[in-house]
Amino acid sequence: MLIAWNPNQLMTITTLWITVTQSYAKITKIQDSSGDSVEREDPVWNIRHVLPALDLENNTVTDVKVNVGDVAYLPCRFPKLSTLHQVSWIRRWDWHILTTGIYTYTSDQRFNILHTEGSDDWTLQLKYVHTRDNGTYECQMYTGTGVLSLYVNLHVNKPRAVILGRKDLHFREGDTITLVCVIQQSKPSFVFWYQGENMVNYEGDRDRIKVTTDVEGARTVSRLTVQNARKSDSGNYSCIPPHVESAFVVVYVSEGDIAAAIRRGYSSASSVNLYCLSLPFLSASAFTSAIMSYLFSVR
Numbered sequence: 001m002l003i004a005w006n007p008n009q010l011m012t013i014t015t016l017w018i019t020v021t022q023s024y025a026k027i028t029k030i031q032d033s034s035g036d037s038v039e040r041e042d043p044v045w046n047i048r049h050v051l052p053a054l055d056l057e058n059n060t061v062t063d064v065k066v067n068v069g070d071v072a073y074l075p076c077r078f079p080k081l082s083t084l085h086q087v088s089w090i091r092r093w094d095w096h097i098l099t100t101g102i103y104t105y106t107s108d109q110r111f112n113i114l115h116t117e118g119s120d121d122w123t124l125q126l127k128y129v130h131t132r133d134n135g136t137y138e139c140q141m142y143t144g145t146g147v148l149s150l151y152v153n154l155h156v157n158k159p160r161a162v163i164l165g166r167k168d169l170h171f172r173e174g175d176t177i178t179l180v181c182v183i184q185q186s187k188p189s190f191v192f193w194y195q196g197e198n199m200v201n202y203e204g205d206r207d208r209i210k211v212t213t214d215v216e217g218a219r220t221v222s223r224l225t226v227q228n229a230r231k232s233d234s235g236n237y238s239c240i241p242p243h244v245e246s247a248f249v250v251v252y253v254s255e256g257d258i259a260a261a262i263r264r265g266y267s268s269a270s271s272v273n274l275y276c277l278s279l280p281f282l283s284a285s286a287f288t289s290a291i292m293s294y295l296f297s298v299r
Contacts, residue, residue, distance in 0.1 A: 059149055059150075059151070060150060060151065061136075061151045061152070061153060062075060062150070062151070062152050062153070063152075063153045063155060064152055064153070064154050064155065065155045065157065066129050066154070066155075066156060066157070067129075067156070067157050067158070067159055067185070067186055067243065068129060068130060068131060068156060068157070068158045068159075068243040068244075069128060069129065069242060069243030070129055070243075071125065071126070071127050071128075071129070072125070072126040072129050072133070072154055072156075073114075073123055073124075073125055073126075074089075074123065074124040074125075074126065074137055074139070074152040074154065075121075075123055075152070076089070076121070076122040076123060076124065076139030076150050076152075077120050077121050077122065077150075078120055078122075078141050078148060078150075079120050085141050085142055085143050086100060086101055086141065086142055087100075087101065087122045087139065087140070087141045088100040088101075088139075088140045088141075088142075089113070089122070089124045089137060089138070089139055089140075090137070090138045090140055091135065091137055091138075092135060092136040092137065092138055092151075093135045093136070098111050098124065098137075099111065099113045099124065102115055110126055110127040110128055111124065111125070111126055112124075112125040112127075113125070122139060124137065124139070124152075126154075129154075129156050130156065131156050131158055133154060133156055134154060134155065134156045135153075135154060136151055136152070136153050136154075137151070137152045137154060138150070138151050138152075139151075139152070157185065158243070158244070158245060159183055159184060159185050159186035159243075159244045159245070160183075160184075160244060160245035160247070161181050161182070161183045161239045161240075161241055161244050161245060161246055161247040162181070162182050162183075162184075162247050163179055163180065163181050163182075163237075163239055163247045163248070163249045164180045164181075164182060165179075165180075165249070166249070167249055167250065168249070168250045168251075168252065169249060169250070169251050169252070170252045170253075170254070171229050171251065171252070171253050171254075172229070172253070172254065172255070173229060173230060173231065173253060173254070173255060174228055174229060175229045175253075176225065176226070176227050176228075176229065177224075177225070177226040177227075177229050177233065177251060177253075178223065178224070178225050178226075179193075179223070179224040179225075179237055179239070179249060179251075180221065180222075180223050181193075181221070181222045181223075181224070181239035181241075181247060182219055182220070182221055183219060183220040183221075183222075183241050183244055184218070184219045185218055185219070186219075186220060186241070186243075186244055187215050187220050188220060188241035188242050188243070188244060189242070190213070190241070190242070191211075191213045191220070191222040191239060191240070191241045192239075192240045192241070193211055193222070193224045193237065193238070193239060193240075194237065194238040194240060195233075195235045195236070195237055196235050196236055200224065208226055208227045208228055209224070209225070209226050209227075210224075210225045210227075211223070211224050211225075212225075220241070222239060222241075224237065224239075229253045230253060231253050231254065232253075233251065233253050234251055234252050234253045234254075235250070235251060236248055236249075236250050236251075237249050237250075237251055
């Protein structure tokens with residue numbers, strides 16, 4: 001027998017299923033001090049899938065890689081012991097104690113400890129990561145017989161943008177200008193294009209100017225298109241994504257004859273470069289003859 005569900009009933013059932021699934025994901029089983037298995041809320045259940053594999057042996061090192069501006073999660077777990085002893089996070093290069101227990105001992109509000117009472121997780125959260133945060137962090141637990149340590153090496157990468165092609169581009173009036181900016185290993189939520197100090201994404205002649213940004217695998221590609229180029233479109237164009245090293249290119253728009261002459265100049269320069277590569281292999285007399293022949297040929 002088929003049951004006909006109306007949209008409201010389906011929405012209610014879906015909501016209940018998501019709630020039950022999330023509630024189940026939040027629960028983890030641990031052992032208390034008496035050895036009994038008890039259920040506790042997992043303090044990092046919503047980021048458990050992004051935490052790196054953790055070696056729980058003493059003095060082991062875990063690598064965490066993030067981009068500038070992202071949130072870094074530094075894992076630390078001492079099964080069966082951290083509920084009995086104090087756990088601290090220390091920044092190794094200046095020996096600054098960042099947290100002890102659930103308390104934070106730094107004025108840098110980007111740091112936060114993720115821990116639920118009774119759990120063995122002591123994940124250190126660092127928001128808005130910067131390159132200066134690169135380095136080693138130590139999760140340390142004091143016991144009655146010594147110190148147990150887990151180390152996390154934080155690697156902060158600053159992606160850079162690249163505008164494809166030459167650093168100076170020449171166009172004729174009426175041409176279509178297309179600039180392509182590629183950002184590797186980063187997926188910024190937006191990309192700004194500037195002509196000089198003026199943003200062109202939302203300003204200027206909207207009928208001629210178009211910006212499209214797409215994610216292509218592990219990279220982001222942003223395209224600026226300017227139709228029916230004018231002399232006023234000349235200038236320094238910058239591709240500026242957030243938390244990414246920007247890129248720029250200089251665009252020149254001129255009359256057709258001038259632009260064509262400049263392009264021929266580029267072609268001649270390339271010919272000179274290729275021609276000169278062979279000159280060191282010639283004798284002195286042949287060298288002089290070759291130079292004279294080339295000069296007469298390009299006049």
